[in-house]
Amino acid sequence: MPPTTTTQRSETVISARKTSIERKGPRYYTVLVLRYVSLLLVTVILIGPFVMAFLSSFKTTQEVLAWPPTLLPQVWRLQNYAEVWNALADANGNSYFPRWVLNSLILSGGVTLAHLFFCSIAAYAFTRLRFPGKRFIFAAMLSTLMIPSMVMMIPQYQILNSLHLVDTFGAILIPNLVSASMIFLLTQFFRTIPRELDEAAYIDGASIFTTFWRVILPLARPALATMALLSFQGMWNNYLGPLVLLNTPEMFPLTVGLGFLKGQYSTFYNVVLAGSMFNTIPMVLLFVFFSRFYVQGVTYSGIK
Amino acid sequence: MAKQAEGRPDVPRSSGLNRNMQEALTGYLYVGPWIVISLVFTFGAMLYVFYLSFTDMQILNEPKLIGIDNYVKVLTDRLFHMALFNTILYAAVVTFLQTLLALLLAVTLNAKIRGKTFFRSAWYLPSVTSWVVISLIFVWVFQKEGILNYVLVTLFGWTGFEPVAWLTDVGAHTALPALMAVSIGCTAPIFMLYFLAALQDIPEEVYEAASLDGSVGPHRFFHITVPMLRPIIFLVVVLGTIGSLQVFDQVYLMTNGGPLNQTTTINLLIYRSAFTDHRFAYASAMSFILFVIILSLFLVQNRLIGGSNTVER
Numbered sequence: 309m310p311p312t313t314t315t316q317r318s319e320t321v322i323s324a325r326k327t328s329i330e331r332k333g334p335r336y337y338t339v340l341v342l343r344y345v346s347l348l349l350v351t352v353i354l355i356g357p358f359v360m361a362f363l364s365s366f367k368t369t370q371e372v373l374a375w376p377p378t379l380l381p382q383v384w385r386l387q388n389y390a391e392v393w394n395a396l397a398d399a400n401g402n403s404y405f406p407r408w409v410l411n412s413l414i415l416s417g418g419v420t421l422a423h424l425f426f427c428s429i430a431a432y433a434f435t436r437l438r439f440p441g442k443r444f445i446f447a448a449m450l451s452t453l454m455i456p457s458m459v460m461m462i463p464q465y466q467i468l469n470s471l472h473l474v475d476t477f478g479a480i481l482i483p484n485l486v487s488a489s490m491i492f493l494l495t496q497f498f499r500t501i502p503r504e505l506d507e508a509a510y511i512d513g514a515s516i517f518t519t520f521w522r523v524i525l526p527l528a529r530p531a532l533a534t535m536a537l538l539s540f541q542g543m544w545n546n547y548l549g550p551l552v553l554l555n556t557p558e559m560f561p562l563t564v565g566l567g568f569l570k571g572q573y574s575t576f577y578n579v580v581l582a583g584s585m586f587n588t589i590p591m592v593l594l595f596v597f598f599s600r601f602y603v604q605g606v607t608y609s610g611i612k
Numbered sequence: 613m614a615k616q617a618e619g620r621p622d623v624p625r626s627s628g629l630n631r632n633m634q635e636a637l638t639g640y641l642y643v644g645p646w647i648v649i650s651l652v653f654t655f656g657a658m659l660y661v662f663y664l665s666f667t668d669m670q671i672l673n674e675p676k677l678i679g680i681d682n683y684v685k686v687l688t689d690r691l692f693h694m695a696l697f698n699t700i701l702y703a704a705v706v707t708f709l710q711t712l713l714a715l716l717l718a719v720t721l722n723a724k725i726r727g728k729t730f731f732r733s734a735w736y737l738p739s740v741t742s743w744v745v746i747s748l749i750f751v752w753v754f755q756k757e758g759i760l761n762y763v764l765v766t767l768f769g770w771t772g773f774e775p776v777a778w779l780t781d782v783g784a785h786t787a788l789p790a791l792m793a794v795s796i797g798c799t800a801p802i803f804m805l806y807f808l809a810a811l812q813d814i815p816e817e818v819y820e821a822a823s824l825d826g827s828v829g830p831h832r833f834f835h836i837t838v839p840m841l842r843p844i845i846f847l848v849v850v851l852g853t854i855g856s857l858q859v860f861d862q863v864y865l866m867t868n869g870g871p872l873n874q875t876t877t878i879n880l881l882i883y884r885s886a887f888t889d890h891r892f893a894y895a896s897a898m899s900f901i902l903f904v905i906i907l908s909l910f911l912v913q914n915r916l917i918g919g920s921n922t923v924e925r
Contacts, residue, residue, distance in 0.1 A: 347720070347731055354735050354797055360759055361749040375757045429642040438632070439639030449646065452654050456858045456906060458879045459899040462664070462886050463657035483653040486646040516638045545742030547861045552887055563744040567865055570748055577752050584745040591740040599733055602740075606805040 358588075365389075365581035372578040388582035395579060396557070396572060404557050408565035409586060415480055415550075415561055416543040422485040423539040424532060430486065431494035432520045436506060446495075449488045461552050468553060479553040480561075484543065490535050493605065497531035498524065534605040537598055541591055562587050658903075665896040675893070682897035691873065692881065692898065698788060699857060699877045706795050706859075707852040713800040714848060718807030719837065736805065738798040743861035750794050751866055754778035782871040791862055791875060799855070803848045810844040811837070846917045850910060857906055878902050 360379075364372045365388055367381040396404045433439070434446055464483060465474065473479045501524060509519045525532070547563045554560055557568060566583055573579050595602060640647075665682055667675035686692050717735065721728055738746065753760050754777075761775035778790040814837070822828075822836045838845070860879040863869065869876035869884075878898060886895035 343725070347725070347727075350717070350720075351731060351734050354801065355737055357749055357753045357759070358738060358741065361752070364752075372752075373755075373757060375762065377759050377762050426645040430646050433639045433642035437635050437639035437642070439636035442639065445643060445647070448655075449650070452650060454854060454906060454910060455654065455658065456854070456879070456899075456902055458858060458860060458882050459661060459903050460654065460657045462882075462892055462896055462899060463660040464653055465886075466660065466664075466892070467652065467657065483649065486649050488646070488650070491646060516635065541740060545744070547742065547744050552883075563742050566744050566748065570751075570865070580748055581752070584748050588741050588745050591742075592737060595737070595740045596733070599736075602736070603732075603805060603809075606802075606809055 361581050362585065365578060365585050367578050369576050369578050372581070385578070388578050389585075392569070392579045392583040392586075395569060395583070398558065404560075404565065405569075405583070405586075407558055408560050408562045411477075411559065412544055412561040412563070412587075415477060416540045418477070418481050419484050419543040420536050420540045422481070423487055423490050424536055426486040427490040427535065428494055428525065428528070428532065429520065430491045431498050432524055434491070434495050435498040436503075436520075436524070437516065449491065452488050453492075457548060461548065465552055474553055475555045475559055477559070480543075480546075480549055484549075487539065490539060493535055493538070494528070494531055497528060501527050530601065530604060533598065534601040537594060537601050538605055541594070544587075544591060661896045661899055664893050665900050667893050669893040669896070671890040671892055678893075682894050683901075685894060686897045686901060691876065692878075694873050695876045695878045695881045698873075698875060699859070699879075702788060702792060702859060702877065703853055703856040705792050706799075706856040707849060709792075710796045710800040710803060710852055711845065711848050713796060714803035715807050715838075715841070715845075717800060717804040718811055719833065721804070721808060722811045732805075732808070735801040739802045741798070744865060746794065746798055747862050747865035750790075750862075751779065754790055754866075779867050780871050782874070785874060787867050787871060787875045791859075791866060794862060794866075795856065795859065799852070803852070806844055806848055807841065810841050814840050842917065846913070849917065850913055853909055853913065854906055857902070857909070 360377075363380060366384045366386065367378070367388075368383065368385055371378060371382060393405050394403045398404065434442065468474050468479045468482075471478075473482065505527070506519045506523045509523045510516075514522070544561075545563060546561070547567070550561050550564045551567070554564065557565070560568065566580075566587060569583055570580055664675060666677055666679060668678045668681075669675040721732055725731075752758060755761075756775050756777040758778075760778065764773055765775060776784050776786055778784075778786045780787070818836060818840065819832070822832055827835060858879055859877055860883065863875055863877050863880050864883065867875040869880050879902070882895045882898045882902070885891045885898065
């Protein structure tokens with residue numbers, strides 16, 4: 309792998325720097341230049357394809373496949389975005405694409421709201437309340453993180469089918485109302501909140517729910533923000549569940565819709581890439597604006 | 613953790629319920645939603661898939677028990693052998709290289725450099741992108757007339773390098789490595805964040821003491837940094853293994869198992885058997901085998917690199 313060798317080099321570069329840092333001779337500057345060149349090289353390898361895809365989403369169908377490829381579009385063709393918006397339509401002429409965007413928003417928003425409530429009360433119970441079997445239930449919850457999602461698709465399909473929920477949003481929302489990994493993430497954070505705070509409220513006679521609602525939740529805002537971002541992103545980018553459980557194009561979220569679009573528009577890469585940007589750019593913007601919460605998420609858990 | 617009853621006075625409630633009892637009931641109520649959902653959709657589902665694997669279930673028929681027939685069929689199916697081989701090779705290479713890359717990226721960023729935040733954010737960007745979009749982009753990148761070939765011809769054309777159709781060339785056997793490379797590049801930055809967080813927890817004094825003992829450069833990396841990071845390496849290896857054994861989206865969208873099943877993985881085979889061919893029982897048997905593989909690899913890894921409690925970290 310090219311990235312590996314580049315970073316290996318920069319690793320030795322960094323340790324070499326320690327010795328030369330005091331006397332800033334020519335060697336110091338060579339090392340400095342080499343280090344930033346390798347950092348930029350890694351950056352190009354890791355995100356170059358994504359930048360190229362973004363730029364190419366404005367090219368013409370011919371230019372997106374041109375050899376040699378162009379970096380910037382010769383003509384910025386913004387119509388690609390309008391074209392994908394109206395690319396596929398149902399029998400009544402209603403375009404699918406806006407539906408897919410809306411469906412993705414509904415599903416991701418719904419799951420996020422459900423997680424904010426159900427995962428935080430569960431995490432509160434696991435960290436603050438005493439009840440028999442708590443350790444066992446917590447361990448059982450962690451063990452579910454190891455079960456492959458595909459293994460559960462077959463029985464989930466059967467169960468949801470017998471409840472007549474296949475091809476409805478219920479099929480996606482109900483199994484995802486609570487998430488073991490998100491409960492785990494919140495318990496990690498709740499454990500860092502000093503117990504004295506809620507015990508004081510408790511002694512003052514506040515009910516268990518009031519303690520949770522008025523003391524813990526306000527203190528847990530950063531963790532809740534982290535969880536909300538991860539939940540939203542997880543559902544927004546989810547593919548397998550909707551692929552299996554939703555059948556009609558009107559019900560698709562954007563991910564499944566894009567896979568469908570690729571089948572129909574396989575030769576129009578500019579349009580497919582423009583469609584992809586509707587899926588990617590919102591997540592990139594969330595990340596750019598709230599990146600500290602993503603980094604925090606890692607600190608509090610170890611789960612994507 | 614569970615037993616911290618001392619020092620917390622029992623305030624009698626007007627409801628007449630004693631506070632401990634009330635607390636326990638509230639506890640069950642709050643954990644209740646997870647218990648109910650997981651009893652149906654996780655534990656119930658696991659039991660159901662185990663049961664189905666011993667039946668003749670197709671899609672809508674009444675399942676009838678037929679013993680271990682499905683397991684015999686799966687384990688003697690040549691396609692399953694290929695998928696098993698591909699999956700294990702994929703998981704081994706991806707887990708190893710992405711852990712290594714994540715570690716190297718983290719160590720690089722942990723040094724005193726300018727623009728640390730910029731590089732960290734830029735490298736992380738593929739991780740917020742869905743596999744669907746990554747797949748659509750890389751199908752285009754990996755074409756015979758794609759930008760990867762253009763870059764390689766420009767750089768290495770003098771060695772006689774010829775453009776390859778990375779995802780579809782049967783003879784070149786490049787499809788699986790191409791899928792691996794994409795996964796490594798797009799997943800390593802997530803694990804890099806784990807390592808970065810852990811590296812910042814290593815006290816400066818440890819490095820100072822090490823440098824007094826003459827431990828610098830690669831020696832310091834392998835004898836100080838790596839052992840200090842052992843719990844987090846374990847976590848990253850376990851999560852990487854579990855994730856890569858389940859690879860589906862990219863395979864389904866980029867190659868759909870081709871060319872000639874060179875990239876068919878177990879998950880793709882399960883999906884096809886269940887949702888294209890409607891052989892639910894057969895797919896259930898495969899699912900259960902995959903689950904057993906993941907579980908046993910976890911136990912082996914726990915033995916080899918894990919300490920206790922690292923997952924609960």
